[in-house]
Amino acid sequence: MSEPGAHAGGFDGRGQPPAPDETTREHLEACRDLALAFVGMASWEYDPATDRLTWHGDLQHALGYQPAADAAGAIPEGADVGRWLVEPVVATVASGAPWQEYSLDRPLTAADGSAHVVLVQARSIATEGRVTCVGVVTDITEHRRTEQALQEHIDRYRLLVELSPDGIVVHQNGVIRWGNMSACRMVGIERPEDAVGDSLLRWIHPDSVPEMMERIAAMREDEDYSQPAEARVMRAGGGEVVVESVSVRTKWQGEPAFQVILRDLTERRRAEASVRYQAGLVHYVSDAIIGVDGEGVVESWNPAAEKTYGFTAEEAIGRRLDELVGAPD
Numbered sequence: 001m002s003e004p005g006a007h008a009g010g011f012d013g014r015g016q017p018p019a020p021d022e023t024t025r026e027h028l029e030a031c032r033d034l035a036l037a038f039v040g041m042a043s044w045e046y047d048p049a050t051d052r053l054t055w056h057g058d059l060q061h062a063l064g065y066q067p068a069a070d071a072a073g074a075i076p077e078g079a080d081v082g083r084w085l086v087e088p089v090v091a092t093v094a095s096g097a098p099w100q101e102y103s104l105d106r107p108l109t110a111a112d113g114s115a116h117v118v119l120v121q122a123r124s125i126a127t128e129g130r131v132t133c134v135g136v137v138t139d140i141t142e143h144r145r146t147e148q149a150l151q152e153h154i155d156r157y158r159l160l161v162e163l164s165p166d167g168i169v170v171h172q173n174g175v176i177r178w179g180n181m182s183a184c185r186m187v188g189i190e191r192p193e194d195a196v197g198d199s200l201l202r203w204i205h206p207d208s209v210p211e212m213m214e215r216i217a218a219m220r221e222d223e224d225y226s227q228p229a230e231a232r233v234m235r236a237g238g239g240e241v242v243v244e245s246v247s248v249r250t251k252w253q254g255e256p257a258f259q260v261i262l263r264d265l266t267e268r269r270r271a272e273a274s275v276r277y278q279a280g281l282v283h284y285v286s287d288a289i290i291g292v293d294g295e296g297v298v299e300s301w302n303p304a305a306e307k308t309y310g311f312t313a314e315e316a317i318g319r320r321l322d323e324l325v326g327a328p329d
Contacts, residue, residue: 042056042063042137043057043135043137044086044134045132045133045134046122047132047133048094048096055082059081060081065110065111065112065116066110067110067116068108068110069108071107086122089122093122093124100124101122102122103120103121104119105119106118106120117144118137119140120135120137123135162180162181163180166182166262166263166264167261167262167263168262169195169259170250170252170258170259171200174199174201176196176197176198177257183195186241186262187235188237204234205233205234208230208231208233211229212229212231215247224248225246226246226247226248230244231243241264242264243263243265245261282302284303285304288305288308290302290325292321296320297318298317298321300313309325
């Protein structure tokens, strides 16, 4: 049975929870302080009328170290560390500034010499014409380090992409969104902006479009990139370039897109043609030309060598030269 004026569940007759007694209040405050310390945070209140600063939670426990200095120098001897830490915000509130919210990064040096960053945040609250300020202090050192590492990673990737000798283009739903300078030189334009907004098909030779579309459509959901394939890219001033392309899944402004890496095959084609030409010379000259490795084992044997020594290329390759021609190494 509930007592008169009370309801089951601990609420009073007006549907409100009863005011906590002193023991309950201490338990609640202890739980709050523990929760704040667990997340590396301490809270504070400031009353401009009385210049009173009240802390909730152990500041040193919350931070995990003893602050010793900031960018302006060491903490004055005998100073209140908590007051010193939030003083820039407290001074602003005390001056009657009209702002409602305050946020300040404070680079600190701990007593052991390690570097940290503390975020001081506060909000002014006006109640019945009286302004008070509530705030929190949080060590964000690891957060800042993570941000810095991420930014460095982004910068490295940006430079790698922008300075890559391969052309790189990002397209979304077949529309070009971005390209690097190598891609510009490849198609004969001066700036990436000259192609942004164009249909990708404008720059792909019609003969290469069906294979390109099939290759993109064939990429499974769990595949991040396509296999390398050749395509013909059109140049702005006329002509074309044969490239090897790879499509990579990416994001553009949060939406799915493709990043296409284009490698100009012009020099490779010239080198291949030169090799074929030289191979033709070796094949058709009347002199016996034999290639051997460092151990004297035959690696190539042209038709003239077959006539001269009486062994076919199939019989000669893989055997030692001195077994075939009777000459010492």
